[in-house]
Amino acid sequence: MKTIVYAHPWDGSYNHAILTSITENLETKKTPFQVIDLYKDEFNPVFTAEELKYFNKGDTPYQLVKDYQEKLNQSTELIFIFPVWWWDLPAILKGFIDKVMLRGFAFTEDQHTGALKGLLTNIKKTTLISTSTTDKDYIESEAGNAIQSVFINRTLADLGIKNEDTKWIHFSRVNLTTDEKRMIFLKEIAQNI
Template sequence: MHALIVTAHPVAHSLTHAVARRLADGVRDAGHSAEIADLAREGFDPRFTEADIARFLRQAPAPADVLAEQARIDRADTLALVYPIYWWSMPGLLKGWIDRVFSQGWAYEEKDGRDERRLGHLSVHLLAIGGADMRTYARHGYFGAMRTQIDHGIFEYCGARVITSELLVPAGGEDAGRHLDRAFDLGRALLRTQPRGCVADAA
């Protein structure tokens, strides 16, 4: 089985990339394959352009770079996003990847006033890396906001099952090592069968 791990951080030696690599290590240690899609290094264009609008309106085929990303997801049994929290959300590069790649006709279909969810085969794992402590995020309701906006508003709308939705934050001491250990353990379990609708508790 195969996992696609997508990350969006401009610095290769960042904690975000380290977590993504350890996640991939765990997947491989469990006997599966993993691919890391480094959107910053690969130069993915996140801008939702006139070509993307034409695709949404069914006036033109999807741009080649979008088709390539959709094919990459189609090859995967599970999708993991590893990203830093910027302004209480994901980086613009990652949001633009979702805006362009999770397009109508591929991720979902709107017909006769009804929505057809097309990614029911896909399980999703979200690892967000924050700079504030857990009490700050909890006090301001970030858990609910993240799950409403990302888990439900994006992936569940397309029929994908969000299995893991975790927030990795500073807790003092050996934060980085603890997060890397968690990523490896999660990677080893990433492709295990999960019951439909199961969502893990936030870390």
């Protein structure tokens, strides 16, 4: 099962056009998929003091988090669609990782060394599709590359999602490009998912 984790608040955005292009293509091919739409679900990425009581136990008081975990358990492929804001993931996507990827569900920790062992080994392929107003090269070199170095190489790897099974596709200068280039990208991305 393909699971799309979508993190953009505006239905008029290019990110939403990417989501629509991909889901329409999957529907046409009759490929099973599900969407986690963080904004539509009104997911709250902020931890409360009450939640932290559960966190160290690897638990949550929120049904939405449990629903997301069930969807991830059904998944063999993840597709993240998000804008790069301030050189990093949007806060809502970071909060998704913080609140959903709990101990005992997404990882275990060695009591002696503190080393993490990822448990999401059912995920065989991951694709990150991001957009920004700057070039991918600039994100990779000037910003310390929070997407590749932190999210892919550390976070996803610590959850059991192997780097060699992860691909990052970025659409640069989304605000300055032509409609023709946007349309070409939408067609290509849908065919590659």
